[in-house]
Amino acid sequence: MARKTGSHADITGPRLRSAARALFARHGYAAVSMRQIAAEVGVQAGALYLYTPDKQTLLFDLMKEHLDDLLATLAAQPLPADPRARLAAFAHFHVAYHLDRPAEVFIAYMELRNLTPENFAAIERLRHRYEDALQAILAEGVAAGVFRVPDARLATMALIAMLTGASQWYREGGRLPRETVAEIYAEMALRAVGA
Amino acid sequence: MARKTGSHADITGPRLRSAARALFARHGYAAVSMRQIAAEVGVQAGALYLYTPDKQTLLFDLMKEHLDDLLATLAAQPLPADPRARLAAFAHFHVAYHLDRPAEVFIAYMELRNLTPENFAAIERLRHRYEDALQAILAEGVAAGVFRVPDARLATMALIAMLTGASQWYREGGRLPRETVAEIYAEMALRAVGA
DNA sequence: CCTTGAACTGAACGGGCGTTCAGATCACTC
DNA sequence: GAGTGATCTGAACGCCCGTTCAGTTCAAGG
Structure with a gap:
């Protein structure tokens, strides 16, 4: 049968x-x-x-696909040269992208400890690449004198945590539309780094 | 034996x-x-x-203890009346508290979905009480004209996500001392709400 | 119409799970 | 020094786990 x-x-x-x-x-x-x-x-x-081949690979593939897509979509994003506009665009992109994929985001952040050491290392490498993109924006802004952050790495982690957090409480059809949420988060991110 | x-x-x-x-x-x-x-x-x-009595209760008790202690410690905290100083004190407290208890924080945020519906509701109630404490500070600041946030609830969620995120990357004996981390995060929180 | 092979079933493998409980041990009381 | 009760063992309960595989079905190609 x-x-x-x-x-x-x-x-x-x-x-x-x-x-x-x-x-x-x-x-x-x-x-x-x-x-x-x-x-x-x-x-x-x-x-x-x-x-x-097995359950572990299934998890790994889901996480890798998510991060590959995240990096590819970011790379395809037109980012302005001005640090302020660049950070605003990044923040807006990050929030919108994450609001659209709550399941993927949840898995990517919660199931890291269920990866084998090799798989974990591979995922962490991808995630680090993404974080570095934001850190570069902050460093440029600091160099240009428009951002004031004591530590670019710390500010990167703080901003990503804040922006990603949106997908933890946002619900489709809720009080605030998706675009408004992304807008407000981007504004808060800019202010947080002293822009 | x-x-x-x-x-x-x-x-x-x-x-x-x-x-x-x-x-x-x-x-x-x-x-x-x-x-x-x-x-x-x-x-x-x-x-x-x-x-x-069982494994589920073990998890629930750990999470409830954590949140009870968080709320009690916050209540025992001397918070200034001025909204700016009040938010700074809250942020500093939150980061320091969470850096001290990485295991509890991890569990409280990752294992919510493994709670039975009744236990989940109880934990969410406690967490909401804590979030409301921050939201009240933001509302006071807005009323006093020293904070500029379009939506107090959204800003609350954004700040908590940012501040809690510190415990995800902070490692004892790392590049930055605990106090410095708390200080920088508090500064970013203040700026994020336009103080 | 026969053959092939991709797609899938159904049963089995060894093992671990949460939980229960009769019985063993032993510090303590009287 | 006998008895009690708190503390723990060791084995068992029924159940579910990830994974394998021989065998079954059937659309498609010759």
Whole structure:
């Protein structure tokens, strides 16, 4: 008793990732079983192993995809040369991007400790690349005399934590529209660094 | 073959909580077994049930203790009347408190989804009480005309995320001393709200 | 119409899980 | 020095885990 109708390989693969993303985000990697994911996909657990070598790789791929996409989208972003406008654009981009992907954000920040050491190192490298992009903006602003921050690295971590936090409380259709939230956060980020 | 030397009830209880706190923070609630905790305590798994009714209550008690202590310590804090000085004192307190308790902070923010609905509601109530304390400071500052924030609730969430984030990267004996970190974060918080 | 091979099932593997409990141990009281 | 009760062990309960794999189904190619 196998599949009833036609070939499903190109359907089941994405569905697996999508189901895993939703379940990991809601209940956490360790609390979700392959059987639960399989049930969500509408398949037996064994069939999942046609699309992922194991559960750990499934988690790693989700996180890597998220960070790769984050870095690629940032790179494609037109960032003004002026440090102030540049930081405003970065902050606006960061908030909007994260509000659009609450599940991915949740996983990327909560499941780091469930990665094997090698996978963890790979993800941390990507994340560091992203942080460095912000840190460079701050350093330029300091050099240009328009930002006043005692420590660029600390300010980077503080801003990213603040901006990312938006996705923890924001709910679609809530009191404030997405654009307004991004705008206010960008404004706070600028002020925080003394712009 | 039971205990070898004397009575241990007043020792094993705290040791259970301490071991659970450390293991939950490192590996996550769902990934830690009662047997692992028992091994850390130096006891068989069954013995733990003399000190906690179940694993869920163990997690809940750790989180409730943390938030109760946070609220009590905040209440005992002498906060100046001037909104600017008041916010600076709050921010400084928050960062210092969180840098001192990285394990508790990690658990309180990462394991919310592993609480039963009733326990979750109870913890959220406590957390909301704390957030309201900050929001009140911001509202006073806005009323006094010294803070400029479009939305006090949003600013509250943004500041708490930023300040709490310090405990994610801060390491004892690192580049910056604890006091300096708290000072810089407090300064950034003040500027973020336009003070 | 027969063959092939991709897609999937269903059962099994060894092992760990949270929790319970009868029984063992032993500091203490009277 | 007998008895008590707090403390803990060790084994067991039923259940779920990630992963493997022989076998089944069926769309597509010749």
